[in-house]
Amino acid sequence: MRLTAPSFIVFLISLVLFVIAVLPLAGIAIPSIGVSTLWLLIAAYVVLAAGVLFKGI
Known part of the structure; x- marks a missing residue:
């Protein structure tokens, strides 16, 4: 798997x-904001991880 910069x-x-x-x-x-702090932190990590794992995002 090749990782790219987001x-x-x-x-x-x-x-x-x-x-x-x-x-x-x-x-x-x-x-x-009706969302828990934990869910926002998880969403931030998922967005960043998707940007690293998938080229072109």
């Missing part, structure tokens, strides 16, 4: 999901 857009999407997930841990509550 595109800049995929990296930014993953980074935004990570930052949104970590904000409640820093004391900044975002009540409009």
Whole structure:
């Protein structure tokens, strides 16, 4: 299996999901997000992993 660097857009999407997930841990509550912090962290990792595993994403 050949791994590739994720595109800049995929990296930014993953980074935004990570930052949104970590904000409640820093004391900044975002009540409009009904998703658990754990699920946001998992989604950020899956997006980044998909960008690394699949070429062209």
